[in-house]
Amino acid sequence: MRLRAAALRLDTWLTGALLLGSLALTSPGYADDAAGTDADAPDTDLPQWAGENIDPARQRVGNWVDNTSRSIDNFFSTQGSHEVDNESYIRVGQELDWMEGEGFNNDFNLRYRIDLPTAEERLRLIIESDPEESQGTLAEQGSGRLANDQRDRRTSTLGLGWLEKHDKRKRWNHHLGAGVRLHLPLDPYVRLTSKRLWRLNDGPWQLESNNRVSWFNNDGYSARTRWDVGRSLSKRRHLRFVTNVQWRETEDTLEYSETAELNHRLNDRSALRYSALAIGESASNPRMTDYYLQTRYRRDLHKGVLFADVIPELHFQRDTHYHPRWAMTLRIEMYFQKKRAEDYFD
Numbered sequence: 001m002r003l004r005a006a007a008l009r010l011d012t013w014l015t016g017a018l019l020l021g022s023l024a025l026t027s028p029g030y031a032d033d034a035a036g037t038d039a040d041a042p043d044t045d046l047p048q049w050a051g052e053n054i055d056p057a058r059q060r061v062g063n064w065v066d067n068t069s070r071s072i073d074n075f076f077s078t079q080g081s082h083e084v085d086n087e088s089y090i091r092v093g094q095e096l097d098w099m100e101g102e103g104f105n106n107d108f109n110l111r112y113r114i115d116l117p118t119a120e121e122r123l124r125l126i127i128e129s130d131p132e133e134s135q136g137t138l139a140e141q142g143s144g145r146l147a148n149d150q151r152d153r154r155t156s157t158l159g160l161g162w163l164e165k166h167d168k169r170k171r172w173n174h175h176l177g178a179g180v181r182l183h184l185p186l187d188p189y190v191r192l193t194s195k196r197l198w199r200l201n202d203g204p205w206q207l208e209s210n211n212r213v214s215w216f217n218n219d220g221y222s223a224r225t226r227w228d229v230g231r232s233l234s235k236r237r238h239l240r241f242v243t244n245v246q247w248r249e250t251e252d253t254l255e256y257s258e259t260a261e262l263n264h265r266l267n268d269r270s271a272l273r274y275s276a277l278a279i280g281e282s283a284s285n286p287r288m289t290d291y292y293l294q295t296r297y298r299r300d301l302h303k304g305v306l307f308a309d310v311i312p313e314l315h316f317q318r319d320t321h322y323h324p325r326w327a328m329t330l331r332i333e334m335y336f337q338k339k340r341a342e343d344y345f346d
Helices: 002-026 048-076
Strands: 089-099 103-116 123-128 157-163 173-181 187-199 206-216 220-232 237-248 253-267 270-281 287-302 306-317 324-336
Touching: 048 089, 048 103, 048 287, 048 324
Parallel strands: none
Antiparallel strands: 089 103, 089 324, 103 123, 123 157, 157 173, 173 187, 187 206, 206 220, 220 237, 237 253, 253 270, 270 287, 287 306, 306 324
């Protein structure tokens, strides 16, 4: 019986890997890196009438977001706020999520960031909807199936950030921030972030470190570290190995995850990500809680402002005795900002 169960599990792993990988073979733009760059291809999948209705609305809202953030920035600043890049945006999305044995979940989400870059030379006022500390456990955030801002509806923050302008390839770059989370009662916070990037032995491999220590009045302390080593395999493919370690006072346990990830940019409007992940917890009694395979296909549907994601997964969770369970997420997002959101393939 054990041999049969082991054989069945191995067969399921192989079947899942083949099914998740098959998306690459059937996706538009699957070709060798020497293929064209879509220079002559259309920049939309929508019919003409749909584009004609979306473009004016997107432009009006995007200009409003940009003008509003720059006006606030100019109020606090003596510098030319209209002369610098501004990363403010509003993102709206609709998501359909399904997990075998749990059914469907349909959700609408809103995410925003108001960036005021010239308020001071190194002091930046930021209003955002989803601070990193609100994204839950590594098990909840690890797969990326759920949008980050779905973790906690009370996650909007208003804060000041002090930035060091060091090149992280040469020395550690620190960011100290403080502010409040905007719900009643108000939740003050302080956070320190440090980043560093190394090129290993002057070769193609790069190692990046991202570390954060935070304190929220309502949630207490948290600490997390992320180590990301990767290299380009070709003009369109990138390989990464990511280690995450996290501790939160509310959970009072050490969490960790390991990810092997292959990113493949199919063309100028489509990208694929293949991932194999393992998630565990506890330092005194370490145990793995979830293994899974994931493929994420992302498509620019319309001119760098409307995107769609298809994310199938195959999970082997401790809570279900590692029996395989399928999951699927379908997501559509629209970005409102003055410039096109051409680089939202992460």
